[in-house]
Amino acid sequence: MTQRTIVIVSAGVSEPSSSRLLADRLAQKTIDLLAAKDVSANVRTIELRSLAVEIARATVTGVPGKGLREAIERLGGADAVIAATPVYKAGVAGLFTSFIDVLGNDLLIAKPVALTATGGSARHALVPDEQMRPLFAFMRTLTIPTAVYAASEDWSDRALGARIDRAAVELAALIASGVTGAIVQGAWHGYQHDFAGRARAEGADPEFGAIDFDSDLMRLATGGSSSPPTAENDNG
Structure with missing residues (x-):
């Protein structure tokens, strides 16, 4: 049986967190x-x-x-x-x-x-589509069509369960298809790999996206000359 890993990234700060509870419901339905x-x-x-402290420090x-x-x-x-x-x-x-700001663009x-x-009012229901979707589009992810928002009054509403079910069908279909590996292995050279990201699929060339430590920029960053050493000036 093929093994897959789903990672929940939760920004909820309370315990328990409604954001985490919503993500857990979607994750369980997807697993099923x-x-x-x-x-x-x-x-x-x-x-x-x-x-939170490490994220703030990394930002600076x-x-x-x-x-x-x-x-x-x-x-x-x-x-x-x-x-x-x-x-x-x-x-x-x-x-x-x-947190998203400190990630490599190709991760x-x-x-x-x-x-x-999640939020306290239905007025914010479009936040996932208006704010989160463009953010993940920049990260070049395959974002599923259905976003799930839960206001305080939604938790007892069957409609929330229906939205979760629909999102789980979409997410499970993408996971089971293996589409990530097909895209990454076929187009890795076409992306800009700022931080030699780990998004490449298993089996892809490990040199794809590797940092070139012999570039002019990297030599300057390490205190050397912007020009590679020659036979005349190489003391090594």
Whole structure:
């Protein structure tokens, strides 16, 4: 049975978090649908509230701490992502966008992503589509058509379950199809790999996206000359 990993990225700050609860419901439904296709899946979670200090520090210094590096590695190895955020003041939580800001642009190429959000009012129902969808379009993900938003009054409404079911069908279909590997292996050279991202599929050439430490920029960054050493000036 094929094994897949779904990673939940939750920006909820309360305990328990409604954003996490919504993501968990979608993840479980997706796992059930995958099992029917003989695809085994497990769920891993990145709780951004526990990484808030490291995210802020990385935003300023550009250097992620140990916990944040591990979270980025986990995300890079995911077969699919469920993005979950609360809505504050008609917008996505700053903690969530700050986390996305520290990711390499090529980390999530062609990964299936489900968008979920929670808020206190139905007035914010378009936040996932208006704010989260363009963000993940920039990251070049395969964002599923149905975004799921839950206001306070939605939790007892059967319509929320129907939206979750619809989103799970879409997410499971993309995961089971293996579309990420097909896209990445076939088009890796066509992307801009700013941070030698880990989005490439298993079996792809490990040199794709590797950093060129002999470039002019990298020689300058390490205190050397912008020109490669010649036989006359090479003291090594």
